Structure formats: structure tokens, C-alpha cells
Amino acid sequence: xxxxxxxxxxxxxxPLAGFRDRFTGDGxxxxxxxxxxxxxxxxxxxxxxxxxATPAAVARVVEQEWxxxxxxxxxxxxxxxxxxxxxxxxxxxxxxxxxxxVADSTSxxxxxxxxxxxxxxxxxxxxxxxxxxxxxxxYVVAGVAEQHGLAVREVTADVDTGLTADDLAGVLDDxxxxxxxxxxxxxxxxxxxxxxxxxxxxxxxxxxxxDLSHAVGSxxxxxxxxxxxxxxxxxxxxxxxxxxxxxxxxxxxxGSMRQPIQGWFGQRDQFAMGPAYEPTEGVERFAVGxxxxxxxxAVEVGAGISAExxxxxxxxxxxxxxDLLVALVDERVPQVRLASxxxxxxxxxxxxxxxxxxxxxxxxxxxxxxxxxxxxxDRVRFGPAPLYTRFVDVWDAVDRLVDxxxxxxxxxxxxxxxxxx
Ligand SMILES: *Cc1c(COP(=O)(O)O)cnc(C)c1O
Numbered sequence: 390x391x392x393x394x395x396x397x398x399x400x401x402x403x404p405l406a407g408f409r410d411r412f413t414g415d416g417x418x419x420x421x422x423x424x425x426x427x428x429x430x431x432x433x434x435x436x437x438x439x440x441x442a443t444p445a446a447v448a449r450v451v452e453q454e455w456x457x458x459x460x461x462x463x464x465x466x467x468x469x470x471x472x473x474x475x476x477x478x479x480x481x482x483x484x485x486x487x488x489x490x491v492a493d494s495t496s497x498x499x500x501x502x503x504x505x506x507x508x509x510x511x512x513x514x515x516x517x518x519x520x521x522x523x524x525x526x527x528y529v530v531a532g533v534a535e536q537h538g539l540a541v542r543e544v545t546a547d548v549d550t551g552l553t554a555d556d557l558a559g560v561l562d563d564x565x566x567x568x569x570x571x572x573x574x575x576x577x578x579x580x581x582x583x584x585x586x587x588x589x590x591x592x593x594x595x596x597x598x599x600d601l602s603h604a605v606g607s608x609x610x611x612x613x614x615x616x617x618x619x620x621x622x623x624x625x626x627x628x629x630x631x632x633x634x635x636x637x638x639x640x641x642x643x644g645s646m647r648q649p650i651q652g653w654f655g656q657r658d659q660f661a662m663g664p665a666y667e668p669t670e671g672v673e674r675f676a677v678g679x680x681x682x683x684x685x686x687a688v689e690v691g692a693g694i695s696a697e698x699x700x701x702x703x704x705x706x707x708x709x710x711x712d713l714l715v716a717l718v719d720e721r722v723p724q725v726r727l728a729s730x731x732x733x734x735x736x737x738x739x740x741x742x743x744x745x746x747x748x749x750x751x752x753x754x755x756x757x758x759x760x761x762x763x764x765x766x767d768r769v770r771f772g773p774a775p776l777y778t779r780f781v782d783v784w785d786a787v788d789r790l791v792d793x794x795x796x797x798x799x800x801x802x803x804x805x806x807x808x809x810x
Pocket of ligand 1: 496525
């Protein structure tokens with residue numbers, strides 16, 4: 390069984406150890422005091438921590454670009470969504486310049502690209518999504534299907550180990566227009582093989598729209614092999630609460646795809662203020678209205694840190710952190726069951742465990758400085774984000790979990806779920 394000294398040795402050898410200092414709050418007197426009772430944040434896959442450089446970067450846009458530059462700053466701001474998109478493309482997504490746009494929320498981008506995909510597959514009358522996918526993905530698919538009179542096939546996968554090629558083969562045929570799948574499952578962390586699954590869907594003639602929300606910034610993503618994708622920037626990319634999302638459309642498909650919201654930011658020669666909508670060339674045709682300039686400045690900082698660290702190193706550390714967590718839970722916490730893939734190459738950077746009082750356990754851990762989150766029906770989800778989580782943090786978090794269970798401390802917490810978990 391790995392000891393705390395073993396965990397410390399992994400930290401000493403960690404090539405990404407220095408990146409922890411890029412985030413606020415550590416060290417004596419900091420919000421995240423480094424003493425024995427320190428907080429251990431294992432929810433970076435839900436909301437990433439604040440980079441030290443972000444407040445100044447946002448303040449510069451507020452005070453100088455807005456405060457002094459006023460409307461004159463638009464000449465700089467109009468390129469921001471594609472500039473940060475290109476940073477994501479090259480630094481974390483494996484895409485080419487001009488294929489990624491930062492805009493809107495993940496839900497809205499999913500809606501836009503799903504509508505564009507349906508329009509690009511006329512005559513096909515079925516949409517496919519995963520029965521265990523994140524709610525917004527299933528709801529958007531159901532809404533678009535209803536609008537066009539399409540049928541929805543929800544493919545069922547093992548909730549813990551994820552979708553297999555056989556599961557998918559059972560729902561694909563020449564009626565399917567678009568398939569929506571998450572590369573990393575939000576509950577279990579199960580990771581799919583992006584090139585292989587994309588190829589399987591392409592062979593059926595359908596389009597595959599990937600949701601990368603839990604994958605971007607935690608695993609290597611090879612969008613060169615994909616057609617359509619969306620994802621969050623406030624999870625592993627540390628862009629901040631409500632940060633705008635991104636969308637990806639393969640260069641060769643852009644000219645033939647139309648999105649459903651004909652806004653002026655997607656218009657060719659926007660300031661000609663012409664009589665009719667005519668979508669511009671390139672990925673900007675998937676833009677809608679005035680972009681969130683302040684929030685995108687924070688995305689640029691967060692995404693830049695991941696790009697600098699390099700996704701091969703970040704993904705490798707994610708596998709090592711979750712490997713340690715799995716090994717410790719196996720050895721020390723027989724009361725819970727692993728609810729994630731056991732093989733590290735089949736996981737993103739989070740794992741879940743099942744326990745009948747998972748919600749009470751989550752509350753007890755938060756009170757003891759460990760911040761995971763609860764996911765229905767009975768999962769505690771641990772997301773040790775590779776950029777700022779140490780191996781000793783994982784060791785100490787499991788140690789506190791052992792203590793809670795040994796003393797039944799969790800039974801003192803309400804069983805009824807709070808509004809936000
Ligand atoms: C987090 C997440 C979202 C969030 O969508 P928003 O529009 O940003 O609220 C969507 N899909 C998946 C798979 C997610 O994990």
C-alpha cells in the first residue's frame with residue numbers, strides 16, 4: 390500500500406509541481422493554508438481554481454481597454470474569440486488554426502452544432518445520445534428532436550466503465566443523422582477512444598458531435614480526427630465561473646454548415662449592416678452576438694497555463710493521481726466501491742466511488758477540508774486536477790475519508806440533498 394512518504398516522493402519527482410504556484414491561495418496565511426488542516430480541493434473538474442494572473446488580466450481589460458479605450462477597443466476585441474480559440478486549438482485540442490471559436494455556453498454551442506448537423510444530414514430522422522450523459526446534453530438533443538419531428542435513441546452504457554463499440558453499434562444505422570457523446574463521462578470519468586469512435590460513426594454516415602467538457606485540460610484530445618465538438622472552459626481550463634465555452638468545426642465542413650441563430654457576429658462584412666444574413670467564411674460563422682470580452686480574458690489566462698504545461702504531461706499526471714487514489718481506496722476503504730474504470734488509460738482525471746450514504750459522506754468531507762462533489766444516485770466524485778493537486782493531497786484526502794467512515798461521522802449529516810451538490 391502506498392505510504393504518505395511514497396506520495397511525497399511522487400511529488401518530488403513531479404515535472405508539473407511548479408504549476409501549483411500559478412494558482413491563488415496556497416502557502417502560510419493563504420486561503421488554502423498549507424498546515425495539516427488545510428483545504429484539499431478535489432473538484433477542479435467542476436470549477437477550476439483561480440490562476441494568480443487572472444485578476445490582473447481582467448483588471449487590464451476593465452480599466453484600460455474598457456475604461457480608457459472605450460469603443461475604440463473593439464478593434465482589438467473582435468479578434469479575441471478566434472485568438473483564444475486558436476490558443477485552445479494548438480495548446481490543448483489538437484486542432485488547426487481557424488477551427489475553434491470561444492463563444493456562448495456549452496449548452497448553447499451544443500444546440501447550434503446539433504442543429505447544423507441535422508441540417509447537414511437531410512432525410513435522416515434519428516438522433517443518438519447516451520442515456521447516462523450529462524443532463525443538458527440529453528435535454529438539448531430531446532428539444533432539437535422534438536422541433537424537427539426526429540426520434541431519439543438513447544444508447545445505454547455501463548454507468549461505471551462507459552460506452553463500448555458494441556453498445557454504439559446497436560443504435561447506428563442509415564437513419565441516424567447526428568450522435569452526441571461525451572469523451573469523458575461526467576459521473577465515472579470513463580474515457581472513449583476519440584478516433585475509433587469517430588470512425589465508427591462516420592462509417593454509418595452520421596455526424597458525431599463530441600462534448601469535451603470533462604476532457605479538455607485533463608486528457609490529450611486529438612480533434613484532428615473529429616468533425617464537431619463543444620466543451621467548457623471553467624472546469625480543467627480554469628477560466629472561471631460562467632466562462633464562455635468553445636466550439637470546434639472541422640475546416641473542411643465549415644462552408645457547408647449553417648447554424649440556427651443568424652446573429653450579426655456571424656455575418657460576412659458585419660459593419661456593412663446589409664439587408665440579409667449571409668454567413669461569413671470560417672469558424673466565425675458559428676458566432677452569434679456581442680461576445681463576453683471580460684470573461685474571455687480569463688479564459689485566455691487559464692487555457693494558456695494548460696497549453697504551457699503541455700497536455701501529454703498533464704494527462705500523465707492525471708492518470709498517476711487517480712491511480713494513487715484508486716490504490717488507496719482499494720486498500721483502505723472497503724466500505725466503498727470504485728465506480729470508474731480501473732485501467733488508467735480508460736479514465737479522465739476524475740474517479741467516483743459508490744456508497745449508500747454518498748451525500749452524507751460528501752458533507753462530512755467538506756467539513757474536514759476535503760472538497761469532492763456528490764453525484765446522483767450514490768456517488769462521491771473526486772477530481773484531483775493535475776495542474777495544482779499534489780500526490781500528498783490525494784493521500785491526505787483518503788486518510789480523512791478513512792477517519793470519517795471509522796467514526797461514522799457522516800451519519801450526523803442530513804440525508805436530504807441540497808439544491809447544489
Ligand atoms: C459541465 C458540462 C456541461 C455544462 O454546460 P453549461 O452550458 O456550461 O452549463 C455540459 N455538458 C457536459 C458533459 C458537462 O460536463
